[in-house]
Amino acid sequence: MLDLAIIGGGPAGLTAGLYATRGGLKDVVMYEKGMPGGQITLSSEVENYPGICEPVSGMELMECWPKQAMRFGLKHEMEEVKRVRRECDGSFTLELLSGKTESAKGVIVCTGSTPKRAGFEGEEEFLGRGISTCATCDGFFYKDKEVAVLGGGDTALEEALYLAKIASKVYLIHRRDTFRAAPSTVERVKNNPKIELILNATVKKAYGNEMGLEGIIIEQNGKEIDLKVPGLFVFVGMKVNNEVLKQEDGSFLCEVNEWGEVVVDLRMRTNVPGLFAAGDVRSDASKQVVCAAGDGATAAINAIEYIEKIGELKPC
Ligand code: FAD
């Protein structure tokens, strides 16, 4: 039986692995379905991770993280975890997509979240090269430039307000003429002189060159508009990657909130003893690399304490 299983190999999972193994746990496996690094590897420029003097790509930022964690004994299995179950002795069973199973005394879920795609032509091509899903991360690259935001929910409108403090102008594109966002936020957006609303409109296509995005084609009331902007922020909802916690009867193994985020306390503990969550998958996450890494460290420190305290598991 493993001491600890970590699900997900992004900043949260890798940091959890580093702290768990360096903190003395012997059998620690990190399950990552792809290459370790997480969603930040999609970003072409990161400049807000502390200690980075010059902007680096997400790939560059994450390059050494797996090597560092594995130096202390973390094992990486390139496997997708299908489900986590809790057994009557308090241990956890991980069902892997490959059909194998593994047991662990403790589990840290670090599966992240995935921004939804709007589905227009060129969206994937320019993601990380002008198309962004994170204003805190990429807004500064558009200082005193014009940008567009797509979406009509709380995230789109709040991020449009944030971007209006940095960019010279923000075009807010929404497919209807009423918003899903809170009325007070809608008022603030409407009263902001730097935000121009483009309503009943959809983005048809993003275009550019090898340097990045040059503009977008919008369709509004049957007419096409060519908006020349170097940046488009897409906020059409987030998918929380909580599937591993879904049980066969459709319930969740631990408490999740109305948006599907895993509810944790300040020690990253869920309401199930031995089950922790860290990074973008947890409730109230700031959705930043530095925060995910901090969560991973916190979860691992508390998982070590939990595993040391329970000692050997008692049979059912
Ligand atoms: P993730 O990075 O999402 O990692 C989760 C990992 O879990 C993934 O590797 C996934 O493959 C794996 N996984 C999921 N489910 C399973 C499963 N069932 N089995 C096995 N493995 C699984 N943040 C910043 O601080 N600064 C920035 O400049 C910045 N720029 C960004 C730019 C872009 C384009 C994007 C998309 C995000 C950006 N972010 C930035 C946000 C940052 O990437 C996230 O906050 C951070 O990666 C979250 O880390 P995490 O470990 O919680 O999750």
Ligand code: NAP
């Ligand atoms: P959301 O509420 O689901 O809104 C997504 C928006 O994107 C909607 O306006 C939707 O349009 C639009 N959209 C969806 N698919 C699209 C597509 N393919 N093309 C164009 N537009 C598309 O998502 P969110 O804004 O990320 O918020 C998620 C949840 O978190 C919400 O419950 C929200 O209230 C909450 N949240 C709360 C706060 C806060 O309380 N301060 C802050 C952020 C988020 P339609 O409206 O036409 O469907």
